[in-house]
Amino acid sequence: MYRTLSLRFSGAVASLALNRAASRNAMSTELMQEMIACAGELAARDDIDVVIVTGAGKCFSAGADLKDPQRWSNDLVSLTQRRAVAELGLRMARAWEDLPQITIAAIEGYAIGGGLALAVALDWRVAARNAFVSLPEISLGIPLTWGTIPRLVNLVGPARAKRLTILCQRVAAPAALRMGLIDELCAPRKAHAAARALAARVLAMPRHAVRMSKEACNAYANRGAQATSFMAHDQLLLAAASAESRAARDAFLKRRPVATRARSRAQPGRRDSVRRRPGRAPR
Template sequence: MSVKETVGDFITIEREGRVAVVRFDRGDRINALSVQLLRDLAQTARLLREDIETSAVVLTGGQVFTGGADLTDPAIRQRAAASLLERREMLRAGPDMCDAWEALDQVTIVAIEGFCIGGGVALSVSCDFRVTGKSAYFRLPEIPLGMNMSWHTQPRMVNLIGPSRTKQFTIFGEKVDAGTAEKWGLADEICEDGAALATARRWADKVAALPPVSVRMAKRGITQAATALNAVSTFMDADQFALASTSEDHREAVNAFLEKRKPDFTGR
């Protein structure tokens, strides 16, 4: 028998046995991450952290995983007029959300359909495993838009795919298809389109059949070994984002995107 609860307007948690399935779904084909949705996802992770009955958590989106940050969100637009101190506080939502998911002792499996862009990548690499439909792709658009990759993401990707591929993925901002993602180690299994959730659930069921205390200890030990220096290398990435987003190059990148032309970057 499953038990379902909601967090905020767009998140459901469905528990069955030792598995919880978390779905965030705004009901459209972008499934963008608003600031409130980021906070609700963080709250969801904190609720699950206190759940000693659950061994595995599957995280999935709606029609697609997510197109990343919701640039139409009024809370994001308000940052432009905020003081630096206010802006630093506003920028906490993304990294706090990713940190909350990484802090879970349950094994976390992300089911990805369609696309996983920007903040979606940041969220997915905060988790343990990623299962993707064969047509799904990953992309980081931040650098071509004159920003930096924040949310404590870069060392997590280095942990997964190494420094050279992390540089390719981050700097060029190009799509990484499911096959390449699996070759790199960013995706753990590719399945038929539409089957990512069912496939991720099979992974979760395997975890749920194992001794829960041993699983939690193993996961935490491996995560701590892999991420011991991550906080040291990313403690200023929100400040870097605040700086980069005030540059002329960032404004030029956004204008060029909207005007469908090639940008002219100057380093200012």
């Protein structure tokens, strides 16, 4: 039924895998559209109480697919169409956040950018001890969107959310656990099994009370989220069209250093070239 996803069921638990292992489960336009459709399918399943989301292969997800022409090279289509594509990430994250079932991210390897954005839209995150997470969007000249910032602030507080977002820090799973970004650690290659064990604990609880409690928690946590997220797709379009963003994304794809301007307080007006290895967020 799905080209980019793998969905299977075991009793009252659904397991969904992002199934683009050759592309490190990068989130293409097609994958995000299918994720929205899958959320709709699962929301209607009264026999499913827990959904586990994982990634095929060695990682959860490398984030938005920078090679997707529908997303980044669509200047010839109308603004309405460009806005619709830019809004897919926000719609996907919201659809999964709004599911009545308990949702668990099972993270192996890494969850980068949009991969982490999806994970924080779920209820809980289980990660292998050797995994890491990062948000490199700003280093690519684009803001963090998809409604992710309110979710980060809810999880780790404003100051840490700013560090994660603005400094593009790569965070090892144990550190992510300490700051509240990850809920549980497990041995490598055991994330799905750990998520299954957590699912079993959920299934032991009265289902309607579980769903009502989730709904109440989300309603309180997200009471101001729309005010900061409704313009996310327009921010993405505006920033992605800038020369600095185009240059940063091109350097990332070609695996060459990215030149950025560093401002020196001691020598105002001077422009220096800072060389950084592309594809790896600053520590």
